[in-house]
Amino acid sequence: MVVKAAAGGRIDQLGYVVDDVVAAMEHWTTRLGVGPFYYLPGPPLADLVYRGEPTPARIAVALAFSGPVQIELIEPLDDEPTPYRDFRAVHGTGLHHLGRFVEDFDDAVAAYGRQGLEPLFGGRGLTARQRFAYFDTETHGGTCSEVIEVAELGAFFDVIRRAAEDWDGSDPVRTVG
Secondary structure (H helix, E strand, C coil): CCCCCCCCCCCCEEEEECCCHHHHHHHHHHCCCCCCEEEECCCCCEEEEECCEECCCCEEEEEEEECCEEEEEEEECCCCCCHHHHHHHHHCCEEEEEEEEECCHHHHHHHHHCCCCCEEEEEECCCCCCEEEEECCCCCCCCEEEEEECCCCHHHHHHHHHHHHCCCCCCCEEECC
16 A cells, blocks of 8 residues: 655655663764753653543653754653654654654544544644544554644744754754753
8 A cells, every 4th residue: 555645745844762862862962963952851742642542651852943844852761662662662763754844633533544544543642622633554664653733832843844954063962841
């Protein structure tokens, strides 16, 4: 089956599962020149469901941009069921998902549904209304697809994008929350 991306095929985010988000930010900023990272040690996730079951999982997240692509570093903070935990158990660390920013979340989820794909994992993200969903498209090294509702996150993502455009290497990690 050919999976057509709900957002026209453009990849907006590369999401990496890491063992230590602080060490990963250090690597990305000093070795790869990507930054600054906006670090969320405990983002306010809610209504998480993995494989049809609620999960109380916790993660730490760091976000930066490299050109138009957002880099997301995700460290699982517990052993609760998540695709991050399962990815790490099978593949170790590395590229976990390709994310697409969408304005119409329901339409994007429906587009995957028309292709026979149901959300593998999802919930509410950085705001009470912001939603995200992963789809099990793990046909290449465990990488899956995510849709990220950006209606309430656009301004925050713009701050991160602008910081990357003007970044001179100083203040490489900016803690949020």
